[in-house]
Amino acid sequence: MAGLLVPPYGVMESGPNTDSKYKHLVVYVCLSLFVSQVPSEKILRAGKVLRNTILSRAPHIIRDRKYHLKTYRQCCMGTELVDWLMQHTSCVHARVQAVGMWQVLLEEGILNHVDQELSFQDKYLFYRFLEDETEDAPLPTEEEKKESDEELQDTLLLLSQIGPDAHLRMILSKQPGQRTADDLEIIYEELLHIKALSLLSTTVSTHYMKLEGISLDVEANTVRLKEHEEDVLVLEKTNNRGSSSSPLKYTVMSGTPEKILEHLLETMKLDSQFTESGTLQCVTQYLPIIFKKTVIMLIILSFFRETFYLLIIVTLITFIHSCDDGRPSQKKHKVLLRQFSTGNDRLQKKQPIKSTDEILFKVYCSDHTYSTIRVPVAASVREVICAVTDKLGSGDVLLLIHLNSAGDKELLKPADVSIFSSLSINGRLFVCPRDQIDSLTPLPEQEGPSAGSMSTFELMSSKDLAHQMTLYDWELFDCVHEHELIYHTFGRQHFKKTTANLDLFLRRFNEVQLWVVTEVCLCPTLSKRVQLLKKFIKIAAHCKEFKNLNSFFAIIMGLGNPAVCRLSHTWEKLPSKFKKFYVEFENLMDPSRNHRAYRLTVAKLEPPIIPFMPLLIKDMTFTHEGNKTFTDRLVNFEKMRMIANTVRIMRYCRSQPFNQEAPQATGKSHQDVRSYMRHISVIDNQRTLSQLSHRLEPRRT
Known part of the structure; x- marks a missing residue:
């Protein structure tokens, strides 16, 4: 039936006597009236073969007939034509099949109802072959009869193959109330x-x-x-x-x-x-x-x-081919978010966080005491406040505040969900009455480290650091479900779903970027800072080699942070070779022409790839905010397709597993490097970083 059906998306209504199981049968077919995929010449020849054979074997079928005192010349009766087909071919097993075969000829105008009805019926109705429309139509010669006998079985086989399509078209052309239970049964069977x-x-x-x-x-x-x-x-x-x-x-x-x-x-x-x-x-x-x-x-x-x-x-x-991304389901597990964990869980392979998973979380009061609550990852602010209120036994109306290391306060809305994973790097949750909001101050631990860790990681191979960084990034990236991009774009509060895996992966980007800035700003010696710049450029190069573009960009953006790029004395001492590498890497970050340099680079890579996730999020957000979702009550499907294409990029990047072999250990063991890269500590207060930078190299007067 190729080319004869189109999706009309209507409901086939039934007649008054139709079985109830068909009353609301949703049938996605529409009729293209009287269109055949078979060349008309073949059908024309088929009609001639049938007429010649009938005149040769059963001439009484084609004759003048009377009905209501009116004579109809050289016509056949519908039931007799069906009977004749049933007797002359073994490929027809039911009368409805024969009806469809005659319907093929009727659609092509080779067989016509005497009153120009558009459908063939197995009834006492008169039909006439096209050749008999004219008076004195010639009878077939003996040679034509012989040829028709030889072609009969091939003709019947052809009609039996295309007959069901014609029969279905005939049924669909009827008004809904005219369809019988048998008609709907045929529709259902044909759809199968x-x-x-x-x-x-x-x-x-x-x-x-x-x-x-x-x-x-x-x-x-x-x-x-x-x-x-x-x-x-x-x-x-x-x-x-x-x-x-x-x-x-x-x-x-x-x-x-x-x-x-x-x-x-x-x-x-x-x-x-x-x-x-x-x-x-x-x-x-x-x-x-x-x-x-x-x-x-x-x-x-x-x-x-x-x-x-x-x-x-x-x-x-x-995800049209599957309801999920094909991964085996994981058992429900308790998640301890990273900033509050003991550290051991970070050395274990990451497992995807689900909305139903529960976490243990510290919520602080204005006096820096805290309560540990146990709630689902996707819990709303309202649910968190209820849990804290029950824990404290407080009768006050409490509010939930996100307090970052700079002392900035954000009052969270009651309907916000999955808030634990969306905090800033060193951010914490505080709960207090409204009149105590102004008195909230950051915890001492939120300030970040007071000394750099260069003495630890300068003994580690740059390639090994990049490899362990990539392994951890891949674990985080692999945990991100594609649905989370949709939730993040359209607003997770609408779906009551968590985007914790995506949040943690984006958080990792910020963490690596701030790690670079923190280490440089906490390094008091000029020569050591130069060594740090060289180290980070090497790590970035190896990340690019491992196709870890997320950390590659994080490191380069960290080196471009105002607190680092202003250190002119340090950059002047950097060898020209490394300056050249850094300029090349910066060019890949060029945002002009919609990040064309980056997109061309990614297009040449084969998976597995860890993409620059903030750019994917930007693409999704721009598509969503720059295009209307509904236009004149219709869904803007082009917008949906653009969003889906972005999701497919993420799927493509993960279409192959990451199995890069670890480089040969030099200095520190792989385990030490692995532990270090999963426990980096940073300063996330830009004001503090700028102050540290100016202490290292005061502004020139």
Whole structure:
């Protein structure tokens, strides 16, 4: 049926006597009236063969007939034509099959109803072959009869193959109330045997087709599905270069959430089940599931806000072949977030954090005492306050405050979720009544280290440091579920889901960047600072070699921090070789032309890759904020596709496992390097870093 069906997304209504199981059958087919994929010459020849054979073997079938005192010349009766086919071929097992075969000839105008009815019926109705429309139609010669006898079986085989399509088109052309239970049974059975088909074929008529109260407006490169004269789905024709069998396909531009979902569940799920040869696998079991799932989804969606539509739509685009990313499910585990852990858990392989996981978390009071609470990762601010209130036994109305190391206070909203992982590097949560907010002060531990760790890591190989950094970054990156990008972009508060894994990975970028600045600003000796710059440039080069672009950018951005780049005496002492490397690395960070230099570099890399995650987040955010989600009540599907493409970049980067062998240890052992890279301590107060920088090299007067 390739090219004959298009997705109209209507509900096939039943007649008054129809079995109830078909009353709300969602059928995603639409009729392209009287269009055949088989060349007309073959059908014309088939009609001639059948007429000649009937005149040769059963001439009484074609004769003048009377009905209501009117004579109809040289015509056949529908039931007799069906009987004749049943007797002359073994490939027809039911009368409905024979009806479909005669319908093929009727659609092509080779067989016509005497009153120009558009469908063939197995009834006492009169039909006439095209050759008998004229008076004195010639009878077949003996030679023609012989040729027709020889071609009969091939002709019947051809008609039996395309007959079901014609029969289905005939049924779909009926008004909903005219369809019988048998008709709907045929529709259902045919849907279980539909072959691979293009979404919309070029054979679709370029005029409006009315069916089930739905109209289809086919323009040059656009198809608009309308209901009650309003667009509900807009499709655009594109070249499908990857498929030789179907060079054209239609992609969604916009539509209502329901219609887009129906389209995706029908066409994409079907496509995913086809092999290259076009055969459908396990379709008998699969299609009913699609129908049920579609109906259930539409019912569910009617109860949720519009943002839920977006999640489902983007998820369907991106994860159409699976409900998750194919990873084995992990058992529920307790998570201790890094800044409050004992440190041992950081040496263990990271496991993805789930919304249902629980954490132990310290929440401080204004006097720097604290309460340890146990709540789900995705707990809201309101739930955290309730847990702290129960722990303290306080009767005051408490507020939850995020206090960073600079003393800046952020009052968290009651509906905010997953707040634990979104704190600043050295940020802490405080709870207090409103009148005590101004008296809150940072904890001493929030200030960060007072001395650098160069004496420790200068003995470590730069390549080993980069390798251990990449291993840890990969663990964090691999834990980030693709859904978290969607939650982060559209607002996790709408979904009540955590983005903890993504937050921790982004946090790691800031941590590495501040680590570079902290170590340089805490190094009092000029020669040592020069060695530090060389060390960090080497580590950045090895990160680039390991395709860890996230830490590569973090290190280069750390070296470009105002507190570091202003140290002119230090940079003057840096060898020209390293200055050249640094300039090359900076050029990769050039933001001009939408970060073209970086994007070209990534395009040449093969996975596994740890991408520059802040840029992916920026792409998602710009796409979301720069494009309307709904236009005239239709979902802007182009926006959804752009977001999905960004998600696919992340999927591509992780399509291969990271199994880089560790470099040969020099100086410190791999375990020491590993422990160091997972326990870096930083100063995250830019004001403090600037003050330290000016102490090292005061401003020139």
